[in-house]
Amino acid sequence: MQIQVAVSDLSYKWAGCKRCFWAKYREGWREPKGIFPGVFHTLDKIQREYWQGKLAAEVCPTLPRIVLQAQKQKIKSQPIQFGPVAIVLSGEMDVYGTDGRQTVILDNKVTGKLDQEKVDIYSQTLRAYAYCKAYPEEGDPWPPARHLGLVGLIPRKLNARGILEVEQIFLPIHPDGFLPFMAEVARLLAGPKPPAKEKCGWCSLRER
16 A cells, blocks of 8 residues: 655644544545635745755854755655555655755744744654655655754844844754654554544544
């Protein structure tokens, strides 16, 4: 059995209700799309335009001097085999770069705060992007990414001239631990329907 998993689902969807996660990939269920305010798309675009062509070391001095690309790039991995289940990962990267020896992959977040909780939520998505580039479905592989992180754009206040002041924060993500995590995802998808998360509204609505 081969299942294509969206990298973006390895954050909040995985951390949420496991029955909903299972139902998406085993039964084809899709929850209705929510409303995503256009201002976030605008701020994300501004943030990516700012980093285009800059050095990773300008994000954080501990990062290598690699030129960053910040145009959305679709990615897809080779199948990852876990017993009877093969997982194929697909998604879009935000900010990335390689010099043929080192790889940097960053994820932009427009958020009210950036802390360890956000790192925990998004760490596997960054590791999944790194895996897709190291083991691509097609094209040349990149060196394994050892430099991963979240770049948070945090609105702070309107100054006296009415200009929005923002703070930019970088939080690194450790690159290890991806395949054991994906083995857990594969076990869930290969198994029977898991229990619903307590008070999951989607499960209640879907299974009436």
